[in-house]
């Protein structure tokens with residue numbers, strides 16, 4: 728039987744509870760989930776690519792979904808066009824999440840452009856969990872830098888990495 732590959736792309740700078748929730752749900756929908764970490768998505772990341780990948784791997788080791796109930800998960804950095812990377816990893820579907828109406832415009836445009844680039848690869852949207860609707864990596868970083876508490880938004884492991892990064896450990 729063919730393996731259905733899903734691709735979940737992002738900057739993951741760093742991974743937060745919203746991302747983890749999407750990963751935990753996506754692994755039940757495909758046979759293999761590739762988490763594509765954008766080398767450069769124009770966001771000037773706080774964490775290096777190596778750090779973002781390492782933090783992600785660590786989070787995956789603690790994913791609250793039994794191994795028997797989930798797809799194989801692979802973390803891969805990627806450069807260049809998402810659709811080229813999707814072809815490279817044989818993805819049948821790209822998984823994105825929608826938090827609020829504000830996300831729609833951007834996601835709509837990106838999906839429409841991506842469809843023009845490759846019509847065979849579908850994009851599927853998962854609604855962000857209401858508990859995580861407001862989370863954004865950029866806001867989590869600002870809160871950490873301004874000595875706020877990020878406990879509700881990231882795992883204890885990511886919190887530790889963030890604290891060390893902003894010199895608060």
Ligand code: COA
Nearest residue numbers: 736737738745765768808809824840855859862863864865
């Ligand atoms: N709950 C809460 N927040 C969520 C979430 C969820 N379920 N899912 C995402 N977010 C947040 C993220 O933290 C992020 O916040 P930030 O912008 O403050 O960092 C924001 O929503 C969007 O991030 P994300 O979904 O991770 O996307 P991204 O912007 O990091 O990644 C790429 C975008 C990498 C997919 C895109 O830039 C890309 O495809 N680049 C390659 C070049 C290309 O092909 N471009 C498209 C041409 S049409």
